[in-house]
Amino acid sequence: MYSVAKRIDFCYGHRLLDYDGVCKHPHGHNAVAEVTLRSGELDGRCMVCDFGDIKRVVKAWIDQTIDHKMILRRDDPLVKPLQELGEPVFVVDDNPTAESIAKLIFDYACSQGFAVESVRVWETPTSHATFHGD
Numbered sequence: 001m002y003s004v005a006k007r008i009d010f011c012y013g014h015r016l017l018d019y020d021g022v023c024k025h026p027h028g029h030n031a032v033a034e035v036t037l038r039s040g041e042l043d044g045r046c047m048v049c050d051f052g053d054i055k056r057v058v059k060a061w062i063d064q065t066i067d068h069k070m071i072l073r074r075d076d077p078l079v080k081p082l083q084e085l086g087e088p089v090f091v092v093d094d095n096p097t098a099e100s101i102a103k104l105i106f107d108y109a110c111s112q113g114f115a116v117e118s119v120r121v122w123e124t125p126t127s128h129a130t131f132h133g134d
Contacts, residue, residue: 001038001039001040002038002039002040002041002042002048003036003037003038003039003048003117004036004037004047004048004049004051004054005034005035005036005037006034006035006051006054006055006058006059007032007033007034008032008033008034008035008055008058008059008062009030009031009032010031010032010033010062010063010066010067010068011028011029011030011031011067011068012028012029012031012066012067012068012069012070012071012096012101013026013027013028013029013069013070013071014026014027014028014029014070014071014072014096015027015072015076015078015096016095016096016097017073017075017076017095018095019095026070026078029123029124031098031101031121031122031123032121032122033062033101033102033105033119033120033121033122034119034120034121034122035054035058035105035109035114035116035119036116036117036118036119036120037049037054037114037115037116037117038115038116038117039115048115049114049115054109054114057109057112057114058105058108058109058112058114061108061112062105065090065108066090066101066104068088069088069089069090070082070087070088070089070090071089071090071092071096071101072089072090072091072092072096073091073092073093073094073095073096074091074092074093079091092104097129098121098122098123098127098128098129099121099129099131101121101129102119102120102121102129102130102131103119103131105119105121106118106119106131106133110133116133117132117133118130118131118132118133119131
């Protein structure tokens with residue numbers, strides 16, 4: 001089995017609702033997403049996937065969709081005021097934890113035809129969460 005991984009740096013803000021720790025307050029992260037693809041066979045270029053293809057599709061989506069955005073749960077009272085102020089907000093159904101952001105990126109990459117094995121989101125240099133496919 002072969003695998004390749006692409007590192008994608010991005011920044012985001014969030015807060016966690018129904019949480020009794022410091023992350024209940026709005027704050028930001030300099031994050032790293034590590035997208036790992038896996039295949040039993042190499043393509044005609046002898047690659048699992050060209051790193052440039054991952055960058056062109058997945059990094060571009062991250063840059064456009066969640067980079068430098070406040071990622072907030074749909075029922076967060078901050079959503080409406082921030083939107084009214086014209087602030088960049090990305091709304092999700094679940095708490096915007098590193099785990100749920102990893103799944104968000106995983107689902108998008110899969111929807112674009114990539115053979116994703118896992119997505120790991122490093123929220124800090126010492127803490128990460130991973131979402132694995134079946």
